[in-house]
Amino acid sequence: xxxxxxxxxxxxxxxxxxxxxxxxxxxxxxxxxxxxxxxxxxxxxxxxxxxxxxxxxxxxxxxxxxxxxxxxxxxxxxxxxxxxxxxxxxxxxxxxxxxxxxxxxxxxxxxxxxxxxxxxxxxxxxxxxxxxxxxxxxxxxxxxxxxxxxxxxxxxxxxxxxxxxxxxxxxxxxxxxxxxxxxxxxxxxxxxxxxxxxxxxxxxxxxxxxxxxxxxxxxxxxxxxxxxxxxxxxxxxxxxxxxxxxxxxxxxxxxxxxxxxxxxxxxxxxxxxxxxxxxxxxxxxxxxxxxxxxxxxxxxxxxxxxxxxxxxxxxxxxxxxxxxxxxxxxxxxxxxxxxxxxxxxxxxxxxxxxxxxxxxxxxxxxxxxxxxxxxxxxxxxxxxxxxxxxxxxxxxxxxxxxxxxxxxxxxxxxxxxxxxxxxxxxxx
Numbered sequence: 001x002x003x004x005x006x007x008x009x010x011x012x013x014x015x016x017x018x019x020x021x022x023x024x025x026x027x028x029x030x031x032x033x034x035x036x037x038x039x040x041x042x043x044x045x046x047x048x049x050x051x052x053x054x055x056x057x058x059x060x061x062x063x064x065x066x067x068x069x070x071x072x073x074x075x076x077x078x079x080x081x082x083x084x085x086x087x088x089x090x091x092x093x094x095x096x097x098x099x100x101x102x103x104x105x106x107x108x109x110x111x112x113x114x115x116x117x118x119x120x121x122x123x124x125x126x127x128x129x130x131x132x133x134x135x136x137x138x139x140x141x142x143x144x145x146x147x148x149x150x151x152x153x154x155x156x157x158x159x160x161x162x163x164x165x166x167x168x169x170x171x172x173x174x175x176x177x178x179x180x181x182x183x184x185x186x187x188x189x190x191x192x193x194x195x196x197x198x199x200x201x202x203x204x205x206x207x208x209x210x211x212x213x214x215x216x217x218x219x220x221x222x223x224x225x226x227x228x229x230x231x232x233x234x235x236x237x238x239x240x241x242x243x244x245x246x247x248x249x250x251x252x253x254x255x256x257x258x259x260x261x262x263x264x265x266x267x268x269x270x271x272x273x274x275x276x277x278x279x280x281x282x283x284x285x286x287x288x289x290x291x292x293x294x295x296x297x298x299x300x301x302x303x304x305x306x307x308x309x310x311x312x313x314x315x316x317x318x319x320x321x322x323x324x325x326x327x328x329x330x331x332x333x334x335x336x337x338x339x340x341x342x343x344x345x346x347x348x349x350x351x352x353x354x355x356x357x358x359x360x361x362x363x364x365x366x367x368x369x370x371x372x373x374x375x376x377x378x379x380x381x382x383x384x385x386x387x388x389x390x391x392x393x394x395x396x397x398x399x400x401x402x403x404x405x406x407x408x409x410x411x412x413x414x415x416x417x418x419x420x421x422x423x424x425x426x427x428x
Contacts, residue, residue: 014073015420016122017042018050018113018153021130022082033222033313033338035130036062038158041410042128043073045417050116050124054081065312066224075120079112082131102143107150124153125424132157132193144186154423156191156416160219165200166334168355191419194412196336197358217412218404221338223345225321226314232306233322239304240272244388247323248273249316250339252307253280254288257329257353262295262303263377264327264384269302271384273327276319279307317346325387326350331374333359344368344400349387351380367394 019042021035035051036059042049053059056076082105109127117124184190185208192213195201201216208214236245248261252275265273281289296305310316320326326343333356340359343350344366352359354371363369370383402408 013424014046014048015125015417015424016048016050017126017128017417017420018052018116018124019128019130020052020079020109020112022052022054022079022109022112031130032058032062034158034220035059036068037220037222037406037409038128038130038413039063039074040068040070041406041413042417043070045410045414046421047417048073048122049075050120050122051076052079052112052116054079061311062313065314075116075122077116077119082108103146103150106147110151110153113153126191126420127153127155129155129157132159144184144188144190147184147187148189152189154189154191154420156194158194158217160196160335162197162200162336162358163334165197165203166357168332168334168357192416194416215412215416218408219336219338219341220404220406220409221342221345222313223317223342224314225317226312229322230315230318232310232315233318236272236274236304236319236322243270243272243302244325245323246271246273246325246327246384247319248275248277248327249320249342250277251280252277252292253283254285255283255330255333256280257327257331257374258292259285259288260329260331260374260377260380261327264380265300265303267377268381268384269300272302272304273300274304274306274319274323276306276310276316278309317342320348321346323348325384327384328359328369329353329372329374329380330356330359332356336362340369341400341404344394344397345404347392347394347397349390349392349394351383351387362400366396366400368397368400 019035019038021031032055035053039049039051039059040063051059051074053076056078059076109129113124113127192215193204194215194217195204196217196219198216201214204214246261246264248257250256252258258275261273261275265271279289279292284292295303296307299305310319320343326339326348328337328339328343328350329352330337331353333353335358337352337356337359340350340352340362344362350363350369352363352369352371353374354360355374356371359369360371363371370387372379372383374380
């Protein structure tokens, strides 16, 4: 990107949005897909984008894979992942450490923005945080003064975390919600929060409106298929030998149902289980990681392991498309799930945990999943049989495809970019 704002008329100048993500890992989840989606839609809405993340090459690969070429409007830079803060053992020091962590986090971000300004030769109008931590919703109002001391660029944030609103049995009642006093709303530079939980956004707007605009944005999942089946698909089908294929796509970990699926594989040799995604090195019971690695080396006859991130999202979609049932049993998962949305677009039934409230809400509303108790292997096995028998026959696929369409997200982001453009002109 070589455009210099000083040589461009103020009226024609495209607003510059800096989108940052310092929390996520390139090998886990669908963070890269979301990050690239927002980059593309911001540019299509008429903004130039400075993208800062720990995985710039992965972002370039993802954008190139879908033929998105807009280098004249895009600068991609590297930042290190946020190191996190060790909690002290003595309770009396915890508030002090949290306060220090708050200042350190925002001061570090301000430094990264300054460096990006120099490297891109652009004046950044707005910062879009793609990694707002949920605990920041509990900052006291005084936090805004500290934030404003070290960070003086208008900013908004995107969040997927529903844990402040939902628990395994449903949603929190008002007394719990009223504990939330997001101190950052008092920052003179704060603009809006974009959240993928529609009910949470509505509740927050009722609690804090008009001071805190919570804007709902649908959880968009990339469901494009490759032009031809990858070699991996042929290997899976050959190994399955006509058995029904049950796929566990995405990050492989305890919280994503890995050990439940492995127990089912032992119990159901008549089914073929595919584990497709990177192995999370941290989320395992004692001795679990070693046993998983041993199992990968000497797998069960009815298991197929590809414990690496697929370079292209379309290849993961192809595996889901080739399967009969998607296994998405995430015990106690409180947030949305890109895998569930992706599976629905590809018209594949999913097995989900009945204590994953938002996923269960989607499954029941659109008839796209079968909730089960994750502690009951027999129930999980029966649910797989029911999913196979359903033949992907949900009558509400069309409604889901509308509600989670990219066009709905475009509307919100186009309005957002328009507001930034007006604000940047007004500030001249």
